[in-house]
Amino acid sequence: DQQVKQNSPSLSVQEGRISILNCDYTNSMFDYFLWYKKYPAEGPTFLISISSIKDKNEDGRFTVFLNKSAKHLSLHIVPSQPGDSAVYFCAASEGTPDSWGKLQFGAGTQVVVTP
Amino acid sequence: ETGVTQTPRHLVMGMTNKKSLKCEQHLGHNAMYWYKQSAKKPLELMFVYNFKEQTENNSVPSRFSPECPNSSHLFLHLHTLQPEDSALYLCASSHGGAGGNTIYFGEGSWLTVV
Numbered sequence: 001d002q003q004v005k006q007n008s009p010s011l012s013v014q015e016g017r018i019s020i021l022n023c024d025y026t027n028s029m030f031d032y033f034l035w036y037k038k039y040p041a042e043g044p045t046f047l048i049s050i051s052s053i054k055d056k057n058e059d060g061r062f063t064v065f066l067n068k069s070a071k072h073l074s075l076h077i078v079p080s081q082p083g084d085s086a087v088y089f090c091a092a093s094e095g096t097p098d099s100w101g102k103l104q105f106g107a108g109t110q111v112v113v114t115p
Numbered sequence: 116e117t118g119v120t121q122t123p124r125h126l127v128m129g130m131t132n133k134k135s136l137k138c139e140q141h142l143g144h145n146a147m148y149w150y151k152q153s154a155k156k157p158l159e160l161m162f163v164y165n166f167k168e169q170t171e172n173n174s175v176p177s178r179f180s181p182e183c184p185n186s187s188h189l190f191l192h193l194h195t196l197q198p199e200d201s202a203l204y205l206c207a208s209s210h211g212g213a214g215g216n217t218i219y220f221g222e223g224s225w226l227t228v229v
């Protein structure tokens with residue numbers, strides 16, 4: 001039973017525009033959320049995270065929004081650049097100490113940024 | 116250079132072979148993990164080690180045997196695997212304990228079982 005879902009397998013966006021990636025979760029015990037980026041033949045690279053006490057976290061061109069009541073988070077990339085073309089994974093974990101590091105991942109969204 | 120190094124990057128093995136995947140982290144972390152990514156499936160947690168002690172075995176078959184001799188090194192010993200075990204095996208590490216929720220991955224080891 002998949003607890004983290006990324007319902008859009010792919011997203012195409014023009015360079016300079018905004019990329020919006022969505023993620024939904026079902027486990028109300030999740031309280032820490034992360035986004036990872038993965039290029040082919042490489043391991044996932046940590047991008048940005050957010051804890052449940054916040055509803056927004058920003059780091060440069062990347063902003064993550066969390067809507068706890070809807071069990072939904074999104075990643076905004078502004079402006080999108082060709083180097084952002086990759087697969088993006090949403091991940092979540094529960095708040096108990098023995099859950100730290102045990103992440104549940106979504107299936108990923110392939111982002112293609114076109115010139 | 117990544118803080119988590121995995122070798123080999125690619126491995127082809129027969130079903131009767133014994134091989135090992137190696138992982139080393141240079142980040143001063145205390146927790147290490149094995150994750151698996153099969154084709155068209157999300158990443159799945161396999162094992163967790165905290166301060167060299169195994170704290171999680173996510174119902175992984177015994178043909179996968181992890182070993183963590185110290186907080187910087189992690190191995191995955193492979194024995195009598197099946198073709199469906201072909202996947203990308205990712206090692207990761209984190210601080211462990213408070214603040215240990217963000218994990219950092221290695222480049223992965225691509226395993227093909229023939």
